[in-house]
Amino acid sequence: MKRGIFLCIFLFSVILSVFSQSYTVSGKVLEEKRHTPVEYALVSIPEKEITVMTNDKGNFTIRNLPAGSAEIVISSLGYQKVTFHLSIGKDRDDLVFYLSESSLALQEVQVTAQRKTEDLATSYTIGRAALEQMQVLNVTEIAALLPGGQTSRRSNLAVSRSSTDHFAIRTNGSGEMGLPEFGTVIEVDGVRLSDNSLFPDRTAELERTSSTLRITGADTRNIGTSNIESIEITTGVPSVEHGDLSNGLIRIHTRKGKSPWQINAVTKPNTKSFSLSKGFDLGNNRGVLNAAFERTKSNSDLASPYTAYDRNNLSLTYSNTWNTRKTPLRMTFGLSGNLGGFDSKADPDAFTDTYSKERDHTIRGSLDLDWLLNKPWITNLQFLSTLNYSDQLSEVKKNQSSSSATAAIHARKAGYFIATDYDTDPDAEIILIPAGYWYTTGRDDNKPLTYTSKLKANQAGKIGRLNHRLMLGIDYSRSSNEGRGLYYTDMRYAPTYRDYRYDEQPAVHNWAVYAEETLALPLSGGRKFDFSIGLRGDMTYISGSEYGTVSSLSPRLNAKYLFWKRPESLLSEMGLRASFGDAVKLPSAYILNPIPTYTDRLSFTPGTMADGSVYYAYNTMPSTNIYNPDLKWQRSRLLELEWNGKAGQVTFSLLAYHSRTMDPYIQRTLYIPYTYKQTDQSALNNFPIPSMNRVYSIDRETGIVTVSDKTGANPDQQLVYKEKLTAKSNSYYANGSAFSKKGLEWIVDFGQIPSIRTSFRVDGSYNHYKGIEKELQANLLTSQYMADGNLYKYIGFYEGGNSVSNGSLSKKLTNNLSVTTHIPAIRMILSLRLESNLLNYARNLSESSFGTRGFPIDNVESYFPSETATDIYAGDHYVAVYPQYYISLDDMETKIPFAEKFAWAKENDPALFNELAKLVLKTNRNYYFKSQNVSAYYSANLSVTKELGEYVSISFLANNFLNNMSKVKYSQSGNEATLYDNSLIPTFYYGLTLRIKL
């Protein structure tokens, strides 16, 4: 039905367009001072999707323009972008546009995020000047420029991948459901930094520390910041051409066009960066080649030059236009790469030859063809093909030692296996590492590869006064991982780990078709109505996976209405904008196929011999991969309403949003009971065969241990065993309960007060998050034992998981004041930004669909509800939570209501009571459910940029330059803490950049 409507609109508009009259406009673009031609400048009419490029004489031609007014935007690298209004009623060939070189000598320079008012969706642009003023090291830092954004605390890049910063838009911090960072996507010149085929970082496993695998967004440290021209951030409902996202889109544009040599040097306490770039004119209309190189080295510790992150970026972009006179074909071919990563190797404090390093190599390629056909039935045809390949190999070299032989388990099948010397069987399921000293080199080889292709056609036209643009497109993307997964270089000494090859996991293919109609209707009195409606259909196909093909539809709608534009009145402009849309985040390969886990139970080990040699036999039980036929793709629905306008020179925008995430991805566990045999050392007491003559064997299937005599003097003898009941746990992804976020964002730009050449801007945000997980989830204490010496056998089913709280509520109100003083005469811009956090509120929640989940207890030792207190949120009692019911491993079918049985057991079965008590969850503080409100706090950043003539400029910044040491109060505990070295605000930090143009 919807597709039918689009087809009708398309045919109707084509017919109308064919019969309307059209004109040709041509002209030239000149440099303002010297009146020299500007080549490779882009001349575009955005609402018609027309872009042409000037030739070496600065000339351009646009054909087939309908009568009426049009907005022409002219931009070129190194020049100030300009916009002109043009009335078209006849052919014109006399147009001359002047561009001025970007510099602080210009009247208008923006060092804040600019709201893109021409867009129907909520989006912001951050330009070169703002990036230079901030001295951005990692692009995630620009989130601070969004309304209410706060400066990142991180002062260097030298951290492991698992703890680096990620983009997360409209969140109040960690602990929110729906993997907000995973839903925020980043594109560099159209190349998506997809995480769909990235497996969670297993470096922690290499370090042999326990850690849960976390699904996050892309690591942006490999994106050189010196070559970025602008960044666009869409926080609202994006056009349907963008899919596979649920929480914002960040598009990074690198520098393209002719430019002089540009040399930058940045010094910050922990970081040094050097970069070089130039846009080469290949002459004779052969196009422009942009080359950029950046080297950045960031150390984690000021006092030590070791443990560093390195970035070596090389970027080459070729752009040119052919057939400029008739149907120009504009091509941009980009290739960029990074060599670098995190390395602790050189640290002399570490033991010789031990290190941890993470490669962050990447290569990104894109081919963008934009063919301006400018026919009534088609305006342009765009083809974009991208490739993104990363090598994110982590390597950890460790020094190990042991005073007795140790078992390293590599079994991937179920059964009983014996630890065997590597020399006897290098492929043994369990390798016995002899006592002594050795090194291990472990690697986690993650090589995500994403390929995308898109073909998009635009048809723009005019029906009477109505401007319309129809976009039709088709997308294909394929993401896979070419990495080997976790492995060790020498199996002789590899510790317990399992091979899981990422390159053997199926690729995720996604096809999408989309159509979007955009209408613009100018009305009388400066009124204007803009509207776009689009629909995107995604089809995900995973080869060789039970998930097969899954499809989803995302409708999106944006509208804005300009009530008036009356320059003479005080409220000269007022408009309303509304957006509604669905966005679907495709699951990652890891969500579809979590890395299998293994349960290894020690089955038999006799005593260690004098030389340290020992015999170990384990029972291994692998988790099985569970196909969840009910898994739905996570979807978020966003509704936005914005009121904006202009009063005098003050522009303002107030935006309200509400987003609801349906079917968020959550990890769940299924338990399957099994028994295994355990033979303990006492089975060998008074054994007739002397230990030196014993040969042990264990039956792979039954687990029965047999001892033979090497000398043959004694017959074989089976050892006595015990059977133990336990369960294997299989984790899989499912959909959790829907949750919502809502908030307000505002920007009030007071403009510049000419007398002091200072502009003021206030921006802020209020975010409200509430998420409660109510799905029943099973939990077994797999490593705990019961008083009778058996493994713990009761599985509790908790609403929303085995945590005392099953959700949280958070509210955050931030407000920033930016004061910018710009003095063109002395080519200087100074900005001061005061970031204030007025409300930072969080509360743990425990809510149930069945009634109550959790009750106050009189003291921490109690297991039963208090007779006096009833409110868990009063914050003066410990709180206990019961499972809804439990089952036992020896009877998985009978669901026993917990509360009743527990009360019964207290009186009648003390042993059962002691065991069931382990299923009761309790808060560890009596104020756990009390709200946590951090009193208001602030920090201030100062930055200044000064141009020394035409060719040199210097920027200086100081974050938290007042080094705020005042105190904040935490309402939950009543404690106070100083802001010095507090994670709430950035640490006092500074940086200096020198830029030279040649």
Next chain:
Amino acid sequence: MKLTKLLFLLIIALLLGVSCSDNDDPSDYQTYDVTVKLVYPSDYESVENVTVTLVNTGNNTTYEDSTNVSGEATFSVPVGIYQATVTDKRSVSGSSVVLNGMANISVGTDWVATTPVELSLTASKAGSVVIKELYAGGCQKDDGSGKFQRDPYVILYNNSENEISLENMALGIALPYGMTTSNKYYGTDGKLSYEAENWIPAGDAIWHFKNTVSIPAGEEIVIALQNAVDNTVTYSNSINFANAEYYCTYDVSGQYKNTTYYPSPSEVIPTDHYLSSTVYGIANAWPLSVNSPAFFIFSTEGTTPAAYAANVANQQNYPGTTQVVIKVPVEWVVDAVEVKGQGVDGYKRLTSTVDAGYVTMISGVGYSIYRNVDREATEAIEENSGKLVYNYSLGTTSEQEGSTDPSGIDAEASIKKGARIVYKDTNNSTNDFHQRSRASLKD
């Protein structure tokens, strides 16, 4: 021949002489039955075979008899004034208890044998099992890559004069496992919250003996707390636990199955020397601190350690965490040692009745915490003369916060010469322990 006759006559005369003297006073050979009944303090039961001694104060004639089931001993004695004494030595909760009683009995010709003479006993402690040494800090690895700290052990020593049974004895460690200033048991009043309630926390698990083990007076047992193997195979500075006499904390059939802490023990250690764990926490190994443990031994009364620990009524969470402790009544604690890390500030975990002080340790260099000698008591033992070795040189006073044994007696060297050492036991680690520059098992 003459000589033979003479000798014969002499024997006859002697025999006659004795007989004559017996017949001089009839009352002298009239005996009376005297029954002595031992009356124990209320906590103690009567037992068989306790020796009761009766001494005639007039002629020092001594009579001995053993008690029957009801605690009675019966004598046949002539008239006289007697002193009845009894000493019953018991091993109670890891301590040696001496029950002494004394009474005077006057046996006259009018003695009526029907009523037993009651002999009241009073109990007094006479030394106990003490922690002779706690080695927990580890040593240096041979390849220079740092510390090997998975070789801790404890030596329990019977400091009394009687054999002591370790029935219901358990090993515990107090929380927080390392001494720290962020001890959550301290309230705003600066006091340990459990002090007033007379218990101390034992974190995560306790270890107890499988069979009833007894330590004879002046003897000891070594318990390997991790890696009960010959660690010197790889780490020459470490300890060789491959010794059939040693015990070890090893119970991989339960929750503590982390083989990096608990590899299969040396085959020479008998399986009945494996201590059992009762785990109520969530860890997979006993979290003994390598820097500053608060280690104690206790003996349950009226219940077994396993039953006491498994009962949730005795459990509690360490405030603000998921770590579980059991509440060990202070009166059950037999001995304790509180260790502070060198250069580390921290609050005491053991209450003053258990251990009023602390001893400082430097970890990772092979140092151990060793008990000081009670010089006076040791020198008072006569058999020690000539066996005591002085000029003790293994103290660590040259180190910052180091210590030595002020008695100057080299306990280990003296023991090797056959001396019987009595260690200081004042329930104050500052007085009772010092940091020894070498683990005694490396001597």
